[in-house]
Amino acid sequence: MGNQPLLQLKNLRTSFRIQDDYFAAVDDVSLTVNENEVVAIVGESGCGKSALALSIMGLHQEGRTKLEGNVNFNGRNLLSLSTGEMNKVRGKDIGMIFQDPLTALNPLMTCGKQIEESMTYHTSFTGGEKKERALELLKSVGIPNPGRTYKQYPHELSGGMRQRVVIAVAIACNPSIVIADEPTTALDVTIQAQIMDLLKELQKKNETGIILITHDLGVVAEMADRVAVMYAGEIVELADVHTLFENPLHPYTRSLLNSIPSTTDEKERLHVIQGVVPSLKNLPRKGCRFKNRIEWMDDHEHEENPVLREVEPDHFVRCTCYKNFHFPEEK
C-alpha cells in the first residue's frame, strides 16, 4: 500500500451564513488520505460529513459559505484556487459519487453522454474515443448491456443501475481520489452490498484513494483502512479500522458501536444515543461537544479545550472524557 499522502486537510473549517452570522459545520478537521487508501468518515446525520465532502470539492454555495484552513492536493491548496482552476481538478483528479442516484443524474441526458461529459473537459478524446471509454466504463461498473445503457435515460434504469452509472461518471477520467458521499444510503440492502463490492473492486484495480462517507458501520468494517469518527463538525476519533473496532475509546464511537443491533441478544432493547446532534446555531463552541449526550458523566472529566490527541500510535481521540467513560447500564 502506497503511503504517499494524496490529500491533506489541515484545520479545515467550513462555516455557513445564517442570517448575519457564520456557524461552523466543519470545525478544525485535519485528515490525510494516502494513495490507494480508503478513509471512512462516520457519524450521525447532521454531523458535518457531507459538508466536509463538499468543502473538499469546493461545491458549497458561494457567498453563503466561508472556508478556512488548507486542503492540500498535489502541492496546491484547493481552497485558494479560482473556480476555473478548480474546474480542472474536479472530475479529473477528484471524482465524486453522490448519495441519491435517483436525483444525481440529469434526467434529460442519456447515461452515455453524462459519462462522456467529464472527458470533454479533461481529455482530448475524439467523439469515438469518448464513446469507447464510456462503454468500457459501463462494463467495468457491471452494467450487463453497456451498448443499450449508453443510449438510455436515467429514468429507464433501476436505482442500483443508476448508482453504477453515477460511479462510472465519477471515475471516467481516472481520478486519484474518489469521494463517495453515502453511496448506498438510497439503495436497498442487497444492492448496497453489490455497490460496495464494486467500489472495493474498482479501488483495488485503479489504486484510487477513497473518502467514504457513511453512517453504516458494517460498510466501514468491510471497506475502510482508516476511520475518522465525526461528531458535531469535529473529528472525535481517528484510527485504523481494526483498532477502532477492537479498541474504540471516545464515548461517541463506543456509543455508535453499541447501537448496532445484535442478533445474539434476543428481545433486548436497542441501544440508542440519547438526544440529537445539536443544530449549528446551538452547538457548544467550548468544551467537549458530546457532553450533553452523556449527562451522567461529571463535568470535570471533560477537557476544557479538547484537542485531538494521539493516545497510542496512530490512534487519535478528542477530549479526556474517554478515560472514565462507561455506559449508564454498566454502573
Next chain:
Amino acid sequence: MLKFILRRILIMIPQLIILSVLIFALAKAMPGDALTGQLASSPKMDAQTLHELKQKLGMLDPPYVQYFRWLKGLLHGDMGMSIIHQTPVTQLLAGRMENTILLSAAVLILSYLIAIPLGIVSGRWTDSWADKMVVGYNYITFATPLFIFALLMLFIFGFVLGWFPTSGSVDIRVENGTFSYFMSKVNHLILPAFSGAIISTTVTIQYLRTEIIDTKIKDFVKTARAKGVSESNVYTRHILRNSFLPIAAFLGYDIVSLIGGSVFLESIYGYPGIGQLFITSIAQRDFSVVTALVMISGLATLVGTLLSDIILSAVDPRIRIE
C-alpha cells in the same frame, strides 16, 4: 405515438359535437337577432316584411332544424353567410385570419424574446439588483391590464409622438405586394405587438425564474459541477434545458392565441383581425360569424392541448406517449 395521436383526434369528435351544441344554444339564447337592429328600426320596414324575411332566412324554423342545417354546412366547410357583411363567413374570416396570425405571431415572438433573457437573468442571479428589477417589472406588467396599457401606448406613441399609425393593418395608399406595402404592414404591427408582448411576458418570466431557482440546487447540477463542467455550461446544458420544460409545454397552447387573436389589442388599435370581428359580431348578433369563431377557437384549443403533449414528449424523455 401515432396511435396515441389518432386516439386523441377521435376523442375530439364527441368533444366538438358537445361544443357545437353549447355554442349554438348560447348564440341563440342571445336576445335579438341580426335583423332586429339593422332593419326593424327602419321606418320603411313593416312587421309583415320582417316576418317574411326571417322566414326566408330560416330564422323561424325550430332550433334543432336550424342546428342540423348549420352542422351540415360546417361539415361541408360552409360556415354560413354573414348577414351583416353579406359575404360567406369563410371568406370573411380568410382575410382577417392573415392579419390576426401576423399580429399574434409578432406578439408571441416578441414576448419570448423579452421574457426568456429576463427570466434567465433573474433566475440565475437571484437576489441581485438585476433580479429585483425583473421582479419589479413583473409586478407592474402583471398588475397592468392590457386594455389600459395598450391605450397608453397608443396615446403616447401614436397620438402624442406620432411615431406609429393609430389604426388599421396597412396604409391604404400603398400597393399590395410592394416593399413599401410590407414596411407599412410592419409599421402598423409594431405598436400593438409590443403592447401585447410586454403584458404577456409575466407568466413566462415567472415560470422560468422559479424553474431555474428550483433546478440549480438539484443534485444533478452538483454532479455536473463535480465533473468539472464550466459554470456557463452548467447553465446551458444542465439547468436551462431542464427549466425550459414547462415553457415548452405552453407552446402548444400558444397556437390558440395565434388563431383566436386578441380582442383587446385588435379593438384598441383598430386592427382588422379575428378578435375585432368577434366583438363586433356579438354586438350585431351576426350569429353565423360568432358561432364559426367560437367553433374555430374551440378546435384550436383541442389541437393546442394535443400539440402541448406532443411537444412535451419530444423534449422530455421521461414522458413517452404510448
